[in-house]
Amino acid sequence: MEKTTETATVNSQTGEEERMRDEYQKLIQTLPKESNWDGGYLYLYQGCWCPSLSFQGLISFQRHFQVDDTDVILITPPKSGTTWLKALAFAIANRMHYPLSQSPLLTSNSHHLVPFLEFNIYHENPFPNLENIHSPRIFSTHTPYALLPSSIKDSKCKIVYLCRNPLDRLVSYWHFIGKLRPETVEAISLDQLVDMFCRGLTAHGPFWDHVMGYWKASQEMPNKVLYLQYEDMKVEIVSHVKTLADFMGCPFSLDEEKQGMVEEIASFCSFDNLKDLEVNKTGKFHTGKQNNVFFRKGEVGDWANYLNPTMVERMEKLMEEKLEGSGFTFKRGFIYDD
Ligand SMILES: Nc1ncnc2c1ncn2[C@@H]1O[C@H](COP(=O)(O)OS(=O)(=O)O)[C@@H](OP(=O)(O)O)[C@H]1O
Numbered sequence: 001m002e003k004t005t006e007t008a009t010v011n012s013q014t015g016e017e018e019r020m021r022d023e024y025q026k027l028i029q030t031l032p033k034e035s036n037w038d039g040g041y042l043y044l045y046q047g048c049w050c051p052s053l054s055f056q057g058l059i060s061f062q063r064h065f066q067v068d069d070t071d072v073i074l075i076t077p078p079k080s081g082t083t084w085l086k087a088l089a090f091a092i093a094n095r096m097h098y099p100l101s102q103s104p105l106l107t108s109n110s111h112h113l114v115p116f117l118e119f120n121i122y123h124e125n126p127f128p129n130l131e132n133i134h135s136p137r138i139f140s141t142h143t144p145y146a147l148l149p150s151s152i153k154d155s156k157c158k159i160v161y162l163c164r165n166p167l168d169r170l171v172s173y174w175h176f177i178g179k180l181r182p183e184t185v186e187a188i189s190l191d192q193l194v195d196m197f198c199r200g201l202t203a204h205g206p207f208w209d210h211v212m213g214y215w216k217a218s219q220e221m222p223n224k225v226l227y228l229q230y231e232d233m234k235v236e237i238v239s240h241v242k243t244l245a246d247f248m249g250c251p252f253s254l255d256e257e258k259q260g261m262v263e264e265i266a267s268f269c270s271f272d273n274l275k276d277l278e279v280n281k282t283g284k285f286h287t288g289k290q291n292n293v294f295f296r297k298g299e300v301g302d303w304a305n306y307l308n309p310t311m312v313e314r315m316e317k318l319m320e321e322k323l324e325g326s327g328f329t330f331k332r333g334f335i336y337d338d
Pocket residue numbers: 076077078079080081082083084168171172173175269270271272274294295296297298299302
């Protein structure tokens with residue numbers, strides 16, 4: 001690009017960025033809001049409770065993201081196994097470029113390698129250049145189906161959705177926010193968090209709209225939306241790695257299967273292996289967040305150690321109502337599962 005053209009483009013983008021920032025500020029003031037655990041707010045935007053941190057990024061993502069038919073978008077409610085799914089998808093898609101012994105996952109957390117569209121990419125720059133990433137490009141988001149840009153819904157790109165039972169997810173979230181809470185903000189009790197959950201007040205929630213939106217999409221378009229559950233992956237990861245690779249358009253060859261590549265990727269991305277990598281023990285995200293906040297226990301059923309029967313009953317009853325007739329059920333761990 002010639003220097004004058006380049007300068008003109010930069011100036012027009014800066015002008016556009018300023019105009020958009022003004023627009024966000026005006027828009028955000030018109031939205032219903034509730035206090036969030038970090039001292040910020042959740043804003044009710046298009047039926048979704050958006051954290052202040054990702055609001056501007058979400059709108060830029062909705063407006064500007066240009067999808068490719070070969071893209072793979074990993075979508076989760078927070079604390080559902082996103083870190084795991086990102087590692088698996090990255091290892092699967094990049095196995096031709098790096099053997100596992102030289103995998104970038106050894107030196108970078110999977111959130112760094114597969115960034116969030118709203119929290120990272122479009123938060124940092126409303127006009128990111130995503131053209132030079134090799135195919136399949138892998139992105140992630142916590143955005144509910146209803147809010148996805150129509151370009152994603154209408155394209156041939158693939159969506160991999162991963163959810164987790166709401167009880168374990170809530171306990172995981174509670175520990176996570178306990179570690180990240182600014183000192184100036186009062187800690188949220190589990191009781192308060194359960195109450196917020198039942199009022200629909202979870203980031204990118206209501207939670208039931210999130211899981212149901214993608215559940216319906218996966219029922220209507222099984223070739224476009226792969227719907228996974230954390231608990232199933234914990235029980236049997238090898239077949240999930242194969243399913244994921246097939247779905248992403250990078251199936252394992254017979255030779256790779258014979259060489260044990262599927263098992264190797266599954267075990268490389270296991271909780272125990274990733275958690276103990278130096279980068280995940282002591283490394284930090286560029287925002288200063290410690291990578292170790294993404295690894296705690298990685299178990300199914302840990303909720304039973306934290307939630308009392310009243311909390312469980314309240315959440316279960318609500319979820320039953322919300323999921324009724326959908327054909328979808330959660331797996332809650334050994335205690336109540338059949
Ligand atoms: N490799 C692997 N295998 C299984 N489980 C894993 C793995 N990596 C992270 N975890 C557990 O996932 C929980 C964190 O969820 P997310 O990665 O979705 O968090 S985030 O939304 O990206 O912040 C959190 O769950 P809890 O241990 O129950 O808190 C992590 O420990």
